[in-house]
Amino acid sequence: MADTGDTAPTGRDYRDTVFLPETPFPMRGGLPKKEPEILEAWGDLYARLRAERQSQNAPLYVLHDGPPYANGDIHIGHALNKTLKDFVVRSRFLLGYDVDYVPGWDCHGLPIEWKIEEQFRAKGRRKDEVSKAEFRAACRTYAEGWIDVQRDQFKRLGVTADWANRYATMDYGTEAAIVAEFHRFKNSGQLYRGSKPVMWSPVERTALAEAEIEYHDHVSPTIWVKFPVTGATDDHDDDLLAFRHATPAIVIWTTTPWTIPANRAISYGPEIAYGVYEVTAMEEGLEFEPWAKPGDRLILADKLAEEVFKAAKIASTTRLGDINPSGLECAHPLAALDPGYGYAVPLLAGDHVTDDAGTGFVHTAPGHGADDYDVWKAHGHKEVPDTVDADGAYYPHVPLFAGLKVLETEGKKDKIGKFGAANKVVTEKLIEAGNLLARGRMEHSYPHSWRSKAPIIFRNTPQWFIRMDHPLKSGETLRDTALAAIDATTFHPAAGKNRIRSMVADRPDWLISRQRAWGTPLAMFVDKHTGQPLHDDAVDARILAAIQAGGADAWFETPDADFLGVHDPDQYEKVTDILDVWFDSGCTHAFTLEPRTPEHGYQGDRPSHWPADLYLEGSDQHRGWFQSNLLEGCGTRGRAPYKAVLTHGFTQDEQGKKMSKSLGNTTDPATVIKESGADILRLWVALVDYAEDQRIGKRILQTTVEAYRKLRNTVRYLLGALDGFDEAERLPLDQMPPLERFILHRLWQLDGQVRQAYDTYDFQDVVRPVIEFCSGDLSALYFDVRKDSLYCDRPDAIRRRAARTVMHEVFLRLTAWLAPLTPFTMEEAWTTRYPDAGTNCARIIPDTPAEWQNDAEAARWDKVWTVLETVNEALEAARRDKVIGGALDAWPTVTLPAELMTAFDGLDAAEVFRTSGAELSVGGDTVTARIDTADHPKCARSWRRVPDVGSDPDYPDLSARDADAVRWLDARKG
Structure with missing residues (x-):
């Protein structure tokens, strides 16, 4: 086959008659530079996607975001988690859903307190010398700064979300909502104060819950x-x-x-x-x-x-x-x-x-x-x-x-x-x-x-607890209700159900009080004589109104009498403990999934999206966020706030060791993005089995880059091969050659796999079969076989039209299937071909016709592959022995069993083998191939050595096929 480096030995130069692929889509991605440009072009992509799906009356799908902690740059664990969530969001849009995904941040707690204590100490001030209001304001400012930083880092990763309406546990309306949830427990009788040994951190001067403990x-x-x-x-x-x-x-x-x-x-x-x-x-x-x-x-x-x-x-x-x-x-x-x-x-x-x-x-x-x-x-x-x-x-x-x-x-x-x-x-x-x-x-x-990594002790101290075994209005206990909710929840992987179930079955009462400054208060009054919380709806309403207007600070700064109304302040004790941060984040469903208004920090009214379709976090959250949401939802609403729970493992270095800055074995997502691009990091996430602990490092990322090149080069080849394709060129199915029917069958087969994999969050089962399809069916077979037709057949030839029609269908599906995983690259490919068709991200997977299913062709090409493998081995040996220079110099004689011979009915064996000719004969129980040289003149355009070279007197150095194609072109130039 001709290329741009060869001309006919005599006469005309036919290079300008060969239909070589043309595309501005570069071989090298240049992702670090290209991705920010795509991000800018997307603008508020999430809002556009939602508006389009809502205009289509699409079904609602809700992913509730477990909040990262706002106290530092994102690490590889954040990148894994948020990328998986983005896979869910984008794939559900791709499947035709209207997706609700509001990102959030956890803002209260000890790590921020420590950082602020350090800042004050650096200025020569101890914590006890700083007013609570000043200290809390400094904590708030610190958290706000990191929310801004992390939001930008998540956006750079390609995460699409309702960023304009993000939630944070420190927002005034959110703090009021958390207190309202706390009041539900208080007023239902599930809350009590008990003096018992709890896990206590002397370094942090507060009680800790089991979810805040790690073992060393x-x-x-x-x-x-x-x-x-x-x-x-x-x-x-x-x-x-x-x-x-x-x-x-x-x-x-x-x-x-x-x-x-x-x-x-x-x-x-x-x-x-x-x-x-x-x-x-x-x-x-x-x-x-x-x-x-x-x-x-x-x-x-x-x-x-x-x-x-x-x-x-x-x-x-x-x-x-x-x-x-x-x-x-x-x-x-x-x-x-x-x-x-x-x-x-x-x-x-x-x-x-x-x-x-x-x-x-x-x-x-x-x-x-x-x-x-x-x-x-x-x-x-x-x-x-x-x-x-x-x-x-x-x-x-x-x-x-x-x-x-x-x-x-x-x-x-x-x-x-x-x-x-x-x-x-x-x-x-x-x-x-x-x-x-x-x-x-x-x-x-x-x-x-x-948090502090310091040892803890068990210490007897008065604390506030939520009863696990106290009958609720339903007659069931919180433990019973939670266990029933677990049984009604779908877990991915399924083993997560037993894990969280055993934790809930054996857990003690929920310790919810902490003795710190930065958090949402247990905003209630306790009778000094009875020790019981005050139950008064009017008092609770005044508390919530004050916190709604001024945040948690209002609880500490407002005189007791302003809240108590008719009650004697001398008779009541104001509780100044703050809520466990797990209670804070356990309430996120209440102020994110249920109706939100401007008072909650939302731009406009938002209807209830409770319960969520999915919660997605690391497996450690079985004892953390999954469980706190479970208990909060069951204690106040009688069921879990989620229908399904997905967990992922933890990221280790290439040797399987835990990442540590002191060991120098960390992988910084910002560095990966700067050097290789976000799509490389995202593709790594797609390729790993996220349900288990996964590994990352330079060697693994290099393997990911190689997989990315295969996908990119496949899309690039399709773009080049489809240059100028339009609907007038499309060929109907009933005129398709066997090879095209096989590729359409593979598209039908893959479409079902991809949809199922996205539906069950098995992203590895999306990308790996697609990569194998690109490497095997397309690159090793289809593109190689059809290269001659694409380059040398005349444009209106049935075979070439069939190939371009099928490649068009392949392009439509590859760019859709891979859009959730490598959105930047697929956006670049889509807009290269369709610059005026809108964003690739808004597409829905194209319907794949049922008539593309063709099990007979699949069976045929399984047999053809068996023969082709033997022929390829023989051709390679002939090349090594310098019997031939390339496959087009060969004319193999292949002997094969009768059951394999039938697979070549209606096929041109030479076309399949990419040789100038081939002879097939039945014989023996195995496939054998003898490589002879093609004893015919070489076509100056396609390089095939075939008997009809020179048969057309107008083009004596061309085969009949190539002469016909050049004549067709010459007639249109004249």
């Missing part, structure tokens, strides 16, 4: 402590407990020595076998004197006794007999040092006690552990001691340890968040009291605040 490896001190037995009921063996020889001691093991001053009981397992052991000998040759002595009597779980003896360096013991711990009482191990510990320590049965590790007994400090609290309360004890204050220090009333720090919250920066002296000092006091049996160290998983 931590090395803790371990101690084995003796609690001397002081009394027992009559059913215990007198020989064991008469104390004539030695006082027996129950041994506990703990990784938190600092909780020993808070001990009030010892828990045991009713099903565990316990024994009394007398020490008879200690290990010899030790570098230190152990704390155990021969004659000591220790009460332990039999299964764990040997491990305890090993830790205590005990060489031998005698088991004196069985013992039932029920009814025993012990002395506190520090009682000998201070009368403040002179109370009895009872043995309490607890189902949480096991003999898997430790001693079989659990030191019980009801103010510092959920199990400890539960077993203490279950045995009728009402008072829970307060031992540690909000700063992580012992209260002044704690004997021996007043003021001592459990966790450091001040001083050198590298010390803040580290464990203080408490563990060491308590251990030393146990040694002094003679009740330390052994000590060690252990690395284990320990809870930390996900």
Whole structure:
């Protein structure tokens, strides 16, 4: 076949008669420069798309945006999340929906507070020297700035959304809406104040919920402590407990020595076998004197006794007999040092006690552990001691340890968040009291605040909770209602249902109060005498009106009397705690999906879009945003605010390691966009299995670039091949050659796959089959086979018209199918061909005629591929051996089984093989190919070596086909 570098050896130069593809669409994308131009041309694309779909009375589809936190540049996790959401939005527009997608931001909380505290400290001002109003204003300004930054970064990524009406949890109308949701819980009786141990961050001086906790490896001190037995009921063996020889001691093991001053009981397992052991000998040759002595009597779980003896360096013991711990009482191990510990320590049965590790007994400090609290309360004890204050220090009333720090919250920066002296000092006091049996160290998983990364402690403190097991108006509890809502929700992937279900089934009451400044307040009054919240619709209305007008600041700055009306301010306490940020974001459905007005920050009235069709976030949100929205919706409206939930994994580096700035293995989306373009990043998202953790790095991105080039080059070839195509050239289906029928069948097949994949959010199942179609069916077969016809057939030839008609249909579908994934490139391709047809983004997938389905042609071309693979291998070998220069120099002889021979009925085998000729014959059970040279003259235009070269006297150096084409062209030039 001719190209621009060859001319006929004699006579005319036919290069200008070859129909080579022409297009201004460049081979190199130049995306970093081109994409901003496309963004500018789009303008408010979202508003245009919605207006067009609404004019078509399109069905509504609602994606509710989980709000990112407004405190820094977006990272690769943001890029993954927002790109997936944009895939959903754009694909639903493509499928013909009117899509509601309002982006939002989470603005309250500790990270912003810390940043503002740092800013004030840099100016020489401590937080307690700054008024709450000034501090909150600084937080608001900070968050506003980052909303603007992140919005621009998301837009550059190509995210289309209702940016003009974005929501933010700090907007005045939003804060009022959050308080209104809080009032619903208050007024329904689901809210209560309780004093129980909660996860507490001394560094942040606030309670934390489970969703705000992450676990890190931590090395803790371990101690084995003796609690001397002081009394027992009559059913215990007198020989064991008469104390004539030695006082027996129950041994506990703990990784938190600092909780020993808070001990009030010892828990045991009713099903565990316990024994009394007398020490008879200690290990010899030790570098230190152990704390155990021969004659000591220790009460332990039999299964764990040997491990305890090993830790205590005990060489031998005698088991004196069985013992039932029920009814025993012990002395506190520090009682000998201070009368403040002179109370009895009872043995309490607890189902949480096991003999898997430790001693079989659990030191019980009801103010510092959920199990400890539960077993203490279950045995009728009402008072829970307060031992540690909000700063992580012992209260002044704690004997021996007043003021001592459990966790450091001040001083050198590298010390803040580290464990203080408490563990060491308590251990030393146990040694002094003679009740330390052994000590060690252990690395284990320990809870930390996900914001400060500092360890947390369990600490008893009054907090506000929402009851999980209190009957609602329906008679069901919040837990029951939430579990039923989970069962009614579709999860992608399906395993997400079991994950969130187990979390809700086992979760404690919802802790919603925090002791910070920057957030939405628990705007209510509490009766000082009864401790109960005030229920008065008029008071609630005045509170909401004030916050609507002045934001949450109005709650803190307005005199109580202005809210209380007829109620005596002296009788009521104003609650100044703020709501857990998860409650804030758990209410987003209420002020985003339900009707919004200008008071909510919306331009015009917006009808209810509740519940959402989809929520889409990372899998960590099963315990975060998905769950807080679930509980809020179920507690106030009786169902989840979503119909379906989609989760994605987390992005790691190329070695599968967590990304960290300190490790230098992060991938910055801004850098990728600057160097390669947003479509490359988007294509990476489309190619990964987002449901699992995915990897990214330079090598992976280079693979993505190569996949992008295949798509771009395919579209570019189509644009060039279709230059000048119009409807008059279109060929009807009944005149299509077999190869065109096959490609149309593949389009029909792919169309169904693409629609199904978009419908189920399987974006990988869109892009991978499309890339395979471009690489295999198009590039390796169709384009290669039809190149000769496109370049050399006369324009009105049936074969060429068929090819251009099919390529037109391919172009229409490729640019539609890929529009949600690589919108910039598909927009560039579409406007290159149709500069006046409007944006590609507004298109709906073209209907694909059912008559394109052709299973017979699909079966035929499966067989043809089998033969073609063998012929291609033989041609390649002939090229390597320099038997031929190219395929057009070849005239293969192919022997094949009869069932494969039938596949070539109606086909030109030479055309399929891209050779000048071919001979086929039936024989054998396998395909064989012998490559002979084509022993005919070479056409000066198409380079085919065929018998009819020179058959036309007017064009002696051309084949008959090429002579006809040139004559046709010459006649139109003349």
